[in-house]
Amino acid sequence: MSGILETPEGRRIAYDRIGGAGPGVVFLGGFRSDKEGTKALALEAWAKAAGRAFLRFDYSGHGSSSGDFLDGAIGDWFEDARAAILGLTEGPQVLVGSSMGGWISLLMARAHPEKVAGLVTVAAAPDFTEDGMWGGFSDDQRRALMEEGQVALPSDYSDEPYIITRRLIEEGRGRLVLRAPLSLPMPVRMLQGTADADVSVDVALRLLDHAEGGDMRLTLVKGADHRFSTPECLKLIEVSVKKVVERARHG
Template sequence: MTELRFHEMPDGRQIAHRFTPGLGPTIVFLPGYMSDMTGSKAAALFDMAVASGRACMLLDYSGCGQSPGAFEDGTLSRWRDEVIALIEAANLRDVLLVGSSMGGWLMLMVAEKLGDRVKGMVGVAAAPDFTEWGIAQMDKNVLADGETIWEDNPYGPEPTPTHPGFWADGQANLMLDKGIPFDGPVRLLHGQRDDDVPWEIAVRLAEKLRSSEVQVTLIKDGDHRLSRDADIHLLLRSVAELVLARTPAA
């Protein structure tokens, strides 16, 4: 793994990231909610990029992983701007966005800003609009009153918070209630045993994307994380297919 670096935002926020140069488009991995760049999917993508001479960037949103800050200050818009700032600072002309869970929502928001610089997207259990469909009405009322809700966390001992600022920003950035003007290739990988994000969200997202190059792959026994060896192999194959198709001939 390459050296950990920090990019300073205009307000002083320090965004941790790793970058390996190589042939483009650059693979940019966007972690899920309360996740970071040390996960198995991120590591596998980075290792594949290094081994094949491809460019790749991993990152931690502010308040997550090795990026300092308070998690409760995080919002989709704030983290989207951090991703774009890193892409701009590294002068990455073409990128391939890979978004896991919440990162799948963020990749749509990043693509909306970067336009045709995004050469493709791969979603892994992508969760656009989960502040709408993933939160009960009674909890939405609590969040609207400015209070945090806490839910059981199946992946760790501490409960998972949803802070009112994050929820409000999510509601302001809903994607599935309109067409999504992206014309590049998209691959959506989703487990049908996903207890966090229904696999029907992948189908709904595919319908909303304007692109005709959208493929949905359902893994019948796959869970939300899709981190088994076979799942990661599928991810690597999907990413490699799009990267190779978008790499100019020497």
């Protein structure tokens, strides 16, 4: 079933969901991605075949949801995810967060641990606005961002550059998860490619070292890139989600 959810902040979020057994699975996409991506659709097909409840959605400014991408920031997209998860699912959910969605899934686990039965992250990019963007900007780029309100970065995925706004950077500083204790008392499986040019293995290792939890594993896939969408990678995501669902069901 497809629909539109109006969030408490007044944004209109496009979503697709299927009914099924719990715990359900929720896919959280990445920066400038949408709910029609390869991983989202592959996971939905798996959920249908398994009879498992499933939800995918577009953040505001992404895909079919309302808003302009350039107006958004991590906090807005976290609010969108929270509204979708709290409003469209029943009981605790297994969150599957890809890239930026990995960061947002960690924010959700921190804010609403009772709603998160487990986590699977794929090339998770926690704190990327601070560490990956601001931290990597030249003095000229930082100056342009502060004075002009935005800076353009080349994209490996589109002919159009990424426009990074001052608000994205500044608002993200209030959403960082690697600077304070991060308790993840649910089963967690982290997947990371060694050939990822956007999120390095060091980020995955830092998250593994930083987070606190009794059931946490990181799997490195040699040669996999940031898309993590080859048939082998998609199968690994499926297997990881199935394992986390089973562990969540049995406590």
